[in-house]
Each structure stands twice: as structure tokens, then as C-alpha cells.
Amino acid sequence: MPSDRDITEEGSVSCSDAPGMGRRDWLKLGAGAALVGFSACDGRGALEELRPPAGAADDAWRAVRGRFLLEPGRAYLNNASLGMPPREVVDAVCEGYRHLSSEPLDGKHLLQDQIAEEVVPRLATLLGASPSEVVLTRNASEALHLQTTGLDLSPGDEVLITSQEHPAGRRPWLFRAARDGVAVNEVFVPSPLPTEEEIVEAFARAITPRTRAIAFCHVTRGGHRYPVRALCEMARSRGLVSLVDGAQAVGQFPTHLGELGCDAYSASLHKWMLGPSGTGFLYVRAAARDRIRSAFAHDASLESPAFDPPGTLDLPVRAALSSALDFVETLGLERIEARCRFLSDHLKARLSESSRVTLLSSNAGQSAPGSTIFEVEGIDALEAVPLIESRADAHIDEHQRDGHNAIRISTHVYNTTEEVDRVVAALLD
Numbered sequence: 001m002p003s004d005r006d007i008t009e010e011g012s013v014s015c016s017d018a019p020g021m022g023r024r025d026w027l028k029l030g031a032g033a034a035l036v037g038f039s040a041c042d043g044r045g046a047l048e049e050l051r052p053p054a055g056a057a058d059d060a061w062r063a064v065r066g067r068f069l070l071e072p073g074r075a076y077l078n079n080a081s082l083g084m085p086p087r088e089v090v091d092a093v094c095e096g097y098r099h100l101s102s103e104p105l106d107g108k109h110l111l112q113d114q115i116a117e118e119v120v121p122r123l124a125t126l127l128g129a130s131p132s133e134v135v136l137t138r139n140a141s142e143a144l145h146l147q148t149t150g151l152d153l154s155p156g157d158e159v160l161i162t163s164q165e166h167p168a169g170r171r172p173w174l175f176r177a178a179r180d181g182v183a184v185n186e187v188f189v190p191s192p193l194p195t196e197e198e199i200v201e202a203f204a205r206a207i208t209p210r211t212r213a214i215a216f217c218h219v220t221r222g223g224h225r226y227p228v229r230a231l232c233e234m235a236r237s238r239g240l241v242s243l244v245d246g247a248q249a250v251g252q253f254p255t256h257l258g259e260l261g262c263d264a265y266s267a268s269l270h271k272w273m274l275g276p277s278g279t280g281f282l283y284v285r286a287a288a289r290d291r292i293r294s295a296f297a298h299d300a301s302l303e304s305p306a307f308d309p310p311g312t313l314d315l316p317v318r319a320a321l322s323s324a325l326d327f328v329e330t331l332g333l334e335r336i337e338a339r340c341r342f343l344s345d346h347l348k349a350r351l352s353e354s355s356r357v358t359l360l361s362s363n364a365g366q367s368a369p370g371s372t373i374f375e376v377e378g379i380d381a382l383e384a385v386p387l388i389e390s391r392a393d394a395h396i397d398e399h400q401r402d403g404h405n406a407i408r409i410s411t412h413v414y415n416t417t418e419e420v421d422r423v424v425a426a427l428l429d
């Protein structure tokens with residue numbers, strides 16, 4: 001993981017340099033220098049001020065909270081729905097659009113180069129993949145459609161999904177069932193999760209001679225964390241393709257796709273990675289290209305798989321992922337994981353003080369660090385969430401799925417124990 005990449009040594013471009021600069025001027029500075037110019041253009045978001053926090057407690061993370069635009073005093077504990085990009089990411093999007101609008105073709109080429117030469121390779125490195133295995137998408141849903149519709153299947157072939165899929169993961173399979181006559185069979189997975197062995201065993205039991213693939217979440221909407229490596233190993237040993245929905249995983253803890261062993265993996269970058277809204281990616285393992293194919297190119301080949309959605313793109317949004325990568329790499333994914341876990345442990349401790357609360361999140365190994373779900377006796381989650389939000393000046397979410405009438409609280413690095421306490425007090429009042 002290139003977490004030791006020192007952005008500040010790559011040079012900086014002051015805001016007064018930026019207007020009127022042509023593509024060649026920008027490129028003369030090198031992609032990294034241009035990137036820093038975009039990131040720090042208004043002088044507020046300079047990354048060199050950000051230091052890796054020491055420890056997981058609030059004091060060490062106060063400066064990090066200051067990087068977010070959320071009104072002071074308001075608490076955002078719904079990161080699992082949509083992440084909150086820090087100001088350097090917002091600045092990068094603005095500067096990208098400014099450049100694109102003042103010098104359209106120069107801007108376009110500069111941003112395209114930045115995405116191809118900077119964003120995709122760095123993202124691939126962070127994910128333990130090769131750049132040729134990763135393409136950017138608008139979100140996880142788009143990537144899930146591409147991996148599902150790209151899988152080579154014949155009528156009557158079977159696919160196993162779980163009872164805990166997000167609609168974004170389930171709907172592409174319903175499409176394959178309706179269009180191609182694929183049988184989509186659901187493996188029931190209880191919530192809270194059973195043991196890892198029981199999950200793998202439930203999949204193994206459901207395999208028939210017609211089964212071709214298994215599909216499941218790395219982390220579910222409710223924060224349950226699946227044994228991805230064990231499931232992919234089992235799938236490979238039975239000759240099956242494995243396809244993973246990583247929307248709730250990437251950015252919350254280190255994820256090494258090569259080691260996980262999945263054939264395809266789709267994720268959002270606008271949730272836990274703190275990228276701008278409208279960003280995600282699709283990973284297809286190089287060795288799986290004979291079974292998962294491009295939805296776009298008639299002339300795609302194993303060497304040139306052409307998974308990229310074609311056409312004019314939201315280049316400034318994608319290029320701003322450089323700034324999100326800077327941010328996450330400076331903090332470090334291990335430290336982000338520890339901080340998220342610290343906050344959700346605090347939340348769980350506070351909730352367990354009430355006999356009315358039933359915690360539904362599994363133990364640490366099987367729950368995502370930042371997402372917690374629970375039921376409160378006598379409370380309808382849908383009705384309670386807006387009330388709690390207005391009492392605590394906070395954002396949270398419901399989780400009426402998997403048979404639960406639950407509330408979901410998702411904590412990222414910018415939250416504090418005080419915010420958690422405030423929400424719990426409003427909740428139990």
C-alpha cells in the first residue's frame with residue numbers, strides 16, 4: 001500500500017498559477033504537481049497539515065473532523081448511505097470543473113491523463129490488484145450490473161446469492177433470470193450471522209451440478225462481514241465463479257482483492273473511501289476474463305477486456321478521487337479501521353446499558369468496524385429515526401431488512417464519542 005507517498009514533496013501550485021494555464025503548462029509540472037494544484041487550490045485543504053492520528057480516541061482525530069464541511073455541532077452517523085467527502089475532495093471537484101470549463105479540451109486531456117496515470121493505478125495498488133483489472137464506474141450498482149451481466153451463463157444454469165443482498169446486488173440477477181433463463185437460488189443467511197464455517201457450509205450445501213457462480217456481499221447493508229476468502233476458495237475448488245459486492249467494505253479497512261481470491265468485485269468509492277458522489281469501481285481478476293466479459297465492446301479480448309463504460313465522463317469527479325486517495329492514505333486504512341471500531345465499540349457499550357436494546361451486529365470478526373444495527377423494544381425504526389435525528393441534531397438510518405425492525409448507526413473517522421452519546425440519549429429518552 002503506497003501509504004508513505006509524500007504528497008508535499010511533489011510540488012505545489014498556487015491558485016494564482018491556475019487560471020489560464022494550458023494543458024501543456026499543467027503537464028510540464030507533472031501529473032502529481034497538477035494534482036496537488038487541484039487539491040489545495042483554495043489554500044484551506046492543504047494535505048500537509050493532516051497528520052496520521054496517534055491512537056483511536058477523539059483527541060487524536062479532532063483535526064480530521066475540521067476537514068469536513070458539515071456544520072459544527074451537527075453529527076453525521078449515516079456514512080454507510082453516502083460518505084461525506086473532506087473539503088480537499090470538494091475543492092478538487094470544483095477546480096477540475098473550473099479547468100474543464102475554461103479550457104475544455106486541455107482540461108479534458110489533463111483530467112483523463114490524471115485518471116489513467118494516477119487514480120486507477122493508485123486505487124489498484126491500494127486494493128491489491130493490477131491497474132488493468134480495475135475500471136472506474138459511477139457507483140457500486142453500475143459495477144454490479146456489469147459483473148453480473150458480463151458472466152457467461154446459459155439458460156438453466158444456476159447462481160447462488162444470499163438472502164442478505166442489497167437490491168443493487170439482487171436486481172441484476174433478476175434481470176439475468178428474466179432475460180436469460182438463469183435460475184437464481186437464494187441461500188438463507190441468518191442475522192446476526194452464524195459462524196464462518198456455517199456460512200460456507202450453507203453455500204456448499206446449495207450447490208448442484210448446474211451451479212456456475214456464487215454472489216454475496218463482503219459487508220452487508222447492515223454491517224455483517226462475510227468470510228470472503230473462505231467462500232471464494234470453496235467456490236474455486238468447486239469450479240464456480242465468485243462475485244462480490246464490496247460497496248460497504250472498501251475504505252473501512254484494508255482490502256486486498258488478490259488475496260481474497262474473488263473473480264469480480266464491485267464497490268462504491270463515495271461511501272467509506274470519502275470520494276465524491278458518483279464514484280465506484282469494478283474489478284475483474286485477469287484470469288477470470290474468459291468467463292466475465294465486457295458489456296460494451298464486440299472486439300474485447302483477454303488482453304484488452306474493455307470493461308470501461310464508454311463515452312464522455314464526469315472527469316472532474318473521477319479525477320478528484322486522487323484527493324480522496326491522498327486523504328485515506330495519509331490517515332492509513334489500519335488507523336481508519338481502528339477509529340471506526342473504537343467509535344462503534346463505544347456505541348455498543350452505551351446501547352448495552354439498556355435492557356430495551358437488542359444488538360444485532362455480530363462479533364468484531366464478523367462485523368464491519370463502522371456499522372452497527374440494533375432494535376429497541378417498543379420502537380418502530382421508520383418512525384423513530386426522524387425523531388431521534390431532530391432531537392440529537394444528527395443523521396442516522398433505519399434497517400428494516402432481514403426480518404429486523406432495526407436502527408443503523410454508521411460511524412466514520414469524523415464522528416466523536418460525544419455525538420454517539422447524544423444520539424443514544426435521544427434514542428433511549
Ligand SMILES: Cc1ncc(COP(=O)(O)O)c(C=O)c1O
Binds near residue numbers: 139141166217268269
Ligand atoms: C451492500 C450494498 N451494495 C450496493 C449498494 C449500492 O451502492 P451505490 O449507491 O454505490 O450503487 C449499497 C448502498 O448502500 C449497499 O449497501
